[in-house]
Amino acid sequence: MGKKDRFPSLAIRTGGSIVTSAKKYINRDLSWLEFNRRVLEEAEDPETPLLERFQFLSIVQSNLDEFMSVRVAGLQAQSKAGYTKTDFTGYTPQGLITRLVKKTARMVREQYRTYRELLRLLAKEGVSLTTFAELNVEQQTALTTYFKEIIYPVLTPMAVDQSRPFPLLHSKELYLAVVLKQEDDSSDDDEDKTFCAIVQVPSILARTVIVPGRKNSRKLSYLLLEDLIKEHIGLLFSGYKTEAVHAFRITRNSDLTPNEEGAEDLLQEIEKELRRRRRGLPVRLEVEKGIHQDALELLQDELEMEHEGFDEIEGPLDLGFLSKFVGGLPNYEHLRYPKHEPVYPEEFDEAEDMLSVLREKDVLVYHPYESFEVVDDFILEAAADPNVLAIKMTLYRVSVNSVLIQGLARAAESGKQVTVVVEIKARFDEARNIAWARQLEKAGCHVVFGLVGLKTHAKITLVVRKEADTLRRYVHVGTGNYNENTARLYTDAGLFTSHPDIGADATALFNEMTGYSTPHLWSAFAVAPVGLKPKLFELIDREIGHALAGRPASIIAKMNSLSNQSMIDKLYEASQAGVKIQLIVRGVCCLRPGVPGLSDNIRVISIVDRYLEHARILAIGGGGEQEVYISSADWMTRNLSRRVELMCPVYDPALRHMLMNLLEMNLRDNVKARELSSTGSYEKVKNEEAPLRSQFLAGDIPLWKSIGATVR
Structure with a gap:
């Protein structure tokens, strides 16, 4: 049977009906x-x-x-x-x-x-969000004083009339639309004339204001900042009476489209685009329910908003404030997840230095169960080691007070060759990455902004050390960003190794990113945008061959998103050949599993739990020893064809076994896992097995304590 016969490109027949391309x-x-x-x-x-x-x-x-x-x-x-x-x-x-x-x-x-x-x-x-009217006189007086002393000086009323044009409204900021009438206007002609003004709710102040407590009460009450401003809005408009005041918010187009090829300086081009983002076209207008018609018409006219972009909200706009609100509540630990402090990896805990460990064996870490401090220490030790000659690293998203940045700067200042590939096009982190780039350059690091037209999304660090009469390369490859903060919230795998093939490929990869270099014949890595997708297809084709020959064939893949059409088609082809495919896809999945004759052998689950599932792991091989890879790439078109991505094999059998256990536990999750049906809907996994929550086993025992044991 030929490939074309196994997988028609536009439609297949299942049970007498045709599954069209769109429905696939x-x-x-x-x-x-x-x-x-x-x-x-x-x-x-x-x-x-x-x-x-x-x-x-x-x-x-x-x-x-x-x-x-x-x-x-x-x-x-x-x-x-x-x-x-x-x-x-x-x-x-x-x-x-x-x-x-x-x-x-x-x-x-x-x-x-x-x-x-x-x-x-x-x-x-005992915690409530209240209204100003519900407060007693003493509380109202205290909050009025707070308004006059703290809030009022920050506010800027912006009138909208012929002499004062409609102001530039910032994306995702909270505003108040105020409708006014003149107090002393007795003219019949102007009886219904209204005036409109806009007041920005200052984001520099906390969105919730604590209310002074009542006597002998342990309860906590808070008032929304915009409600306190509304209550005193008349102080900003003397001589006018307030007809109505309602909150609104706009969301603008925030996607950047820099002219990379035509730019003389990419840094300046990105900064120009950031300024342009502030004036991006409005996409969505959210208004408080009951907004005055005059204010609504003004906003829709000035913003040129179509009906489809308008949302009337029954409640406070932008519930994003809830994170800081509940995060700041004192003494309510019983209403939160139990605290779990990441542990330092035991392989490095007793060692005098990390590199001596890596000369003997590879080490796999899994965040957030294991501490990200181990990555910081890898850089800090290399920076302090007099025999380390060079450090090379990619940075995509970095935390505010990054230890890594300090370590790289320290290494450069000590005379080491430090090269950092900074991705300044990382969406919504552009400004921060530009600041890091300038700080690193000031310290003496060689900073590169990647390749024109491509984002550098690979997560890799290379340390080159002189040892006796030779050089040894130490490498860290990860599935997540070099970010201390997200490493406490995201699940990600990281591999430390001194394997010579991985070290050689790491050197070649940095040479391609920083200089002129012909495509490398990779020994270990598969690298996008050229080689990753063909490597994945090669591995899948191998499993198809096993299945067609009657041998066991399997694919287990964990990722954030699956949306590339040709990759989905290849998985359909493998399913039709009899390959057992199990996918753990947290977010977007364009593949439709369980369609007879098309994807009978494909199962897709998604796990949403305390931590954001972020690791990309592939285990493939049913006809023999399974190959296991970790990667920075999801199976999306942008990752496979428009980014520098990296997939790295895990050679050590014990570490492969550990990752296989992790995948098996994900697949057995029947507490937080949801399974994707052929209709596109997700349902919680329900079975007769004992409850298994893959992020926390045996009650609240964290995953890292259990991944050494085989799961059957």
Whole structure:
């Protein structure tokens, strides 16, 4: 049977019916909304600690903001440009926008129903969000004083009239639309004349203001900052009476489109784009329910917002404030997840130095169960070692007070050759990465901004050390960013090794990123944008061959997203050949599993839990010893063809065994796992097995304590 016969390109027949090309796939953006719904379900789950439910609700908001400012913004641009071609899932831009708007509106309503329910539960615990009218005289007086002394000096009323044009409104900031009338206007002609002004709610101040406590009460009450401003808004407009004041918020197109090839200085080009982002076209207008019609018409006219971009919200706008609000509540540890401090990897804990350990064996670490300090120490030890000649590293997203940055700077200042490939196009971290780049250059590091047209997303560090009469290379390869903060919240794998093949490939990779170098014949790595996808296809084709020959064949892959059409088609081909495929895809999945004759042998689950599942791991091989790889890349078009990505083999059998155990535990999760059906919906996994929560086994025992034991 030929490949064409096994997998027709446009349609296949299943049980007498035709599965068309469009129906073979789930739309990427609709799949993303399903992911955000799974996050919302964690906020709705009564088994989730109460304050953590608020945190998940905040994540739903921030996720939706980014989705609107990037994905929906791109669709709107296509629609306005008259683009009507359908994507491979069968949607035109406008058709997809219409569907997304309806589904988003339903999600937002559910989000705010959950918010109101959580407030009721929080009030039972002695914490409430109140209104100014509910306070007693002493409390009102105290908050009025706070307003006059702290808030009032920061506010800037912006009138909108013929002499004062409509102001530039910043994306995702909270504003108040104020409708006014003159107090002494007795003219019949101007009786109904209104004036409009805009006041920004200062983001530099906390969104919630604590209310002075009542006598003999241990309860905590808070007032929203915008509500306190509304109550005193008249102080900003003397001679006018306030007809109405309502909150609103806009989200702008935040995607950058730098002209990399035409730019003389990429750093300056990105900075120019950041300034342009402030004036990006409005994508979404959120207004408080009941907003005055004059204010609404003004906003819609000035912002040129279509009806599809308008949302009326019953509740406070931007629930992202909930994260800081509940995070700052004192003495409520019983309403949070139990604390789990990351442990230092035992392989390095007793060693005098890390490099001596790596001369003997490879070491695998898994965050956040194991501390990210081990990565910091790897750099700090290399910086202090007089025999280390060079350090090379990629940086995509870095934390604010990064120890790594300090270590790299220290190494350069001591005379070592330090090369840092900084990705200044990392979305929403551009400004921070530009600042890091300048700081590193000032310290003497050689800073490179990657390759034109490609983002550098690979996570790799190379340390070159002189030992006796030779040089030895030590490498760290990771699935996640070099970021101390996210390493406490995301699950990621990291491999430390001195394997000569990996070291040689690491050297070649940095040479390609920083200089002129012909494509390397990789010994260990598979590197995008040229070699990763062919390597994956080669591995899958090998399993197809095993299956067609009647031998065992299997693929287990863990990633954040799967949306590349040709990769999905290759997995369909493998399924039809009889390869058993199990996918752990946290977010977007455009593959439709369980379709008879197409994807019978494919199972897809998603795990949403306390930590963000972020590791990319591939275990492949049913006909013999399984090969295991870790990678920086998801199976998306951008990762496979528009980024510098890296997939690295794990050679040590014990470490491969450890990663296989981890994947098996994910696949057996029946507490937080949800399985994707052929309809595109997700349902919680339910079976007769004993409850198994892969992030926390045996109650609250963290995963890292159990990954050494074989899971059957």
